[in-house]
Amino acid sequence: EAQxxxxxxxxxxxxxxKLTVTCSQNMNHEYMSWYRQDPGLGxxxxxxxxxxxxxxxxxxxxxxxxxxxxxxxxxxxxESPSPNQTSLYFCASSGDRSHNYGYTFGSGTRLxxx
Amino acid sequence: GNSVTQMEGPVTLSEEAFLTINCTYxxxxxxxxxxxVQYPGEGLQLLLKATKADDKGSNKGFEATYRKETTSxxxxxxxxxxxxxxxxxxxxxTGNQFYFGTGTSLTVIP
Numbered sequence: 001e002a003q004x005x006x007x008x009x010x011x012x013x014x015x016x017x018k019l020t021v022t023c024s025q026n027m028n029h030e031y032m033s034w035y036r037q038d039p040g041l042g043x044x045x046x047x048x049x050x051x052x053x054x055x056x057x058x059x060x061x062x063x064x065x066x067x068x069x070x071x072x073x074x075x076x077x078x079e080s081p082s083p084n085q086t087s088l089y090f091c092a093s094s095g096d097r098s099h100n101y102g103y104t105f106g107s108g109t110r111l112x113x114x
Numbered sequence: 115g116n117s118v119t120q121m122e123g124p125v126t127l128s129e130e131a132f133l134t135i136n137c138t139y140x141x142x143x144x145x146x147x148x149x150x151v152q153y154p155g156e157g158l159q160l161l162l163k164a165t166k167a168d169d170k171g172s173n174k175g176f177e178a179t180y181r182k183e184t185t186s187x188x189x190x191x192x193x194x195x196x197x198x199x200x201x202x203x204x205x206x207x208t209g210n211q212f213y214f215g216t217g218t219s220l221t222v223i224p
C-alpha cells in the first residue's frame with residue numbers, strides 16, 4: 001500500500017531533550033515536506049526537500065532541523081524542544097514535479113513539550 | 115504574498131442539506147488550487163484540485179471551480195451525508211510551496 005509513515009503517533013517530552021520524528025514513504029517520491037498544524041493557524045510548512053541532499057526552509061523553520069540522506073526518509077529533528085513546539089506534525093510527499101496530484105500525508109505525530 | 119482565506123467554522127448541517135465552504139486566495143502567478151479533507155485522527159487527503167482558471171474539480175459529489183476573476187475556489191456539495199463530517203482545507207500551490215487555509219470543521223447531523 002502506498003503510504004507515508006510517521007513515528008511516533010504520540011510523544012510527550014521535556015523541554016530541551018532532543019527528539020526525532022521519523023517519516024518514510026514507499027512511493028519513490030522526490031518531494032517531501034513537514035508541516036505543523038495549530039488551532040486557528042491551519043498548516044504551516046516547516047521544511048521541504050526537493051530530492052536527496054536538497055532541503056529548504058518553509059515558513060516556520062526556527063527550532064527544527066531536517067535531513068534527506070535517502071529518498072524515502074525525511075526525519076524532523078528538534079535539538080532542544082520548547083513548549084511552543086507543542087503541536088500536531090504532518091509529513092507529506094509528492095511524486096509529481098508540478099504537484100498537480102497534491103500531497104500524500106502521513107497520519108500525524110502529536111507532540112507535547114512540557 | 116501568497117495566502118488562503120476560508121470561511122470560519124464550525125459548520126453544522128442536517129443530512130441532505132446543501133454545503134458551501136468559501137475559499138479565496140491571494141497569489142502571484144498562476145497557482146494550482148486544492149481542497150483537502152481531514153477525518154478525525156487522520157492525515158489530510160486530497161479531495162479535488164484545479165490547475166487553471168475555469169477548471170472544475172470534482173470528487174465524491176463535491177465540486178469547486180477555479181475563478182480567477184474573483185480569486186475564489188468555493189467548495190460545494192448538493193446533499194451532505196453524516197460521513198462527510200470532517201475538517202476541510204483549501205490550499206494553493208505556487209512554485210514549490212503549498213499554502214493552506216485554517217480549515218473549516220463540518221458536522222452533519224442525521
